[in-house]
Amino acid sequence: MPTTESLALLTDLYQLTMAQSYFQSQKLGPATFSLFIRSYPSNRGYFVAAGLQDVLEFLEQFKVDAAGIDYLRSRRMFTDDFLDFLRGLKFTGEIWAIPEGRFFFKDEPVMEVTAPIVEAQIVETFIINQINFQSLIATKAARCVHAAGSRSVVDFSLRRTHGIDAGMKVARSSYLAGFAGTSNVRAGQRYGIPLVGTMAHSFVSSFEREIEAFRAFVRSFPNHSTLLIDTYDTLAGARKALKVAKEMAAQGLHLQGVRIDSGDLAQLAGAVRKIFDEAGLNYVKLVGSGGLDEYDLAEFSDADIPYDSYGVGTKMGVSADTPWSDIAYKLVEYDNRPIVKLSPGKISLPGKKQVFRICDPQGRRLQKDVITLRDETVADAEALLKKVMSEGKVIEPLPSLEESRSFFSSEFARLPEAIKAIRNPTYYRVEHSAKLQNLCAAVGKRIRRSQNS
């Protein structure tokens, strides 16, 4: 529900209990946390960064409001002096991040946060919540766009996304990754995304006869009507739509398209295309929808199924084959002391870092990334982590959604096909600099020693 309530308490309880313990232990030194994905889900060879805009807005506005403080006091877990401290707390840290719409790979920090440890800790939950989800969706959407080839893809997922915020962010993240538009009106309004839509089965069935529904709709939208033809029988529906299209043609109007939403979508497309083509109405576009994902779209592209565009909903909007990622936000430095985590299978890279991207000399093809310490440089390579926030303030406005979207599209073209494969992709080459490797070994040794002492 709409609210002006502060989001600062959208965090895990332990962030606040740890904060009180840091506060009471006078551990107020600067900490750096790295946000990265530890492993590739199956059939994923890259990730598309998304969610930074929301994270920066959250951090700039971070403040626990009076109602929040009262609530925490009522829990009887927190001391008055800590609650006073919390009431005055703002986020004063520095953020380095890979911009939205850029690729990132396993183990690469998509964001690094440096701030007094209490601040960096309390905001962890929100940062992960937004970057994980939006990157997951941007990645899934990029796969759909890639699989669709020359056909355009639009977002129909709002009803099946996980709540309100998800519906909005799916529209935005999928547009970032190359979707052509969304059915989500509020997302169109908020983000300036083109709106798309056809009609529903209920519209058709509210009329006694299907053709009456078609006629009523094209009367209302003579220039952009896409008629849904599968409510009763798809081929019969196509013939009725053809009849309406001819009635329109007699008035100098063109039926924009028809949509098929059930049945054997591949087989029906050919049959419906034929009905319109044989009547000379090859301008009528075919829209396919109904449970589609990138695996279907890749098959349709391979078989040259004659859809002009696809409405992709549920499976993109929840990233159905991989609805979560193994993302982690790990402490990598405290009070200038680099740190690694040594839990089995959960190794992290110590220290403040940078990621460099190297193209072939012609700039046509991404070759490899190198993860380094923050102060290293790599010749002829682009540093991906940009400093976007300093002392809790955004340094300069982020690129617009349109700018990020077109950057994504141009970089996507330069990512090798094998990495973009829908199934069993090859993994992109990511190296660790010698300095990083040395630090990693040294820190591991130091930590093992001090734990055993």
Added chain:
Amino acid sequence: MPTTESLALLTDLYQLTMAQSYFQSQKLGPATFSLFIRSYPSNRGYFVAAGLQDVLEFLEQFKVDAAGIDYLRSRRMFTDDFLDFLRGLKFTGEIWAIPEGRFFFKDEPVMEVTAPIVEAQIVETFIINQINFQSLIATKAARCVHAAGSRSVVDFSLRRTHGIDAGMKVARSSYLAGFAGTSNVRAGQRYGIPLVGTMAHSFVSSFEREIEAFRAFVRSFPNHSTLLIDTYDTLAGARKALKVAKEMAAQGLHLQGVRIDSGDLAQLAGAVRKIFDEAGLNYVKLVGSGGLDEYDLAEFSDADIPYDSYGVGTKMGVSADTPWSDIAYKLVEYDNRPIVKLSPGKISLPGKKQVFRICDPQGRRLQKDVITLRDETVADAEALLKKVMSEGKVIEPLPSLEESRSFFSSEFARLPEAIKAIRNPTYYRVEHSAKLQNLCAAVGKRIRRSQNS
């Protein structure tokens, strides 16, 4: 981000284009839509209803604000008279719904909406968005609670849920279905859910030595500290926690528990339990977490792994094995004319309906449900669909979250074990009344005839 913006435009574009066409065709008669799930996802034999509260709030507040009207006007798709109509539109309809926390089964309407067709259509997207997601999570959570047996389960999912709204609704839906608490502070504040939390690896690694981290934390929270012992080596961590527990005991304090979050959770639990038991500290509780779902919990219960409670995160919070349901909102009556949809595999049940639940004579065990027309009665059965909204207003306050939660728990005990099975459940018996079957056949015949005419 926090907003007071109206949610009315959180809908699909086609709802608005259809609305304009209804408006222009003067189709303003009453429509009834049924919301139901068409099929069971694998390993699901029941659904838990959730999300009604949010839907009713949305409907009571429904209003397209001035900014929304301006935005729509700028699309150049809508006529001025339709936009004037839209500006004044409120939801004036009637809602029948199965209360939150009650079971429902395949094909049973969990909600029926009767309103002028434009109103009932525009609110479709939001209704599905909330009921689908919240019911999905409540169902997944119920499975976790069932699998955990006598152990309690708490929600740790916020960071991996799909955005802000999802994080809040997961906390609420999982609590409804028997979770004992949540780590989500804002959900605790908003919904009155008990808060739970331990500590993170970053807390431990911010100290030079693990035991110092433990000591600092128990100094801050002498009465509720659960120490995370797997940052470096779980058994070594357990021995350090034991040392701290003994230091506490010397002061008359009890260490509440320890948490294991990685490695072989089943094997480690036994070894850690032994360390504390052999020292006579059997009061120290064991919390297990780290990628757990109901399949793991069922195995742990079967093997009597000595955890006292579980933190369940990601896989519950995104319903990982089934992140969407085949939910539909279908027009079943327009202007007193019953309607069915005949698309292959997408049959709907015509007319306004009711669902009756029948127990054995002792009231101990659910036996079957019967879907009927709204005005039928079934002897010795409970009518599940309650009239909760009339003329756009909630009739009486819904049960509180606590009331719904305890109702859920008592009804869950009466649902046969085979239906609650974590894998390959038996399907619950759901019958259709003779009157409903007759109407279905008659309407199907009528519609086929009129489409062929």
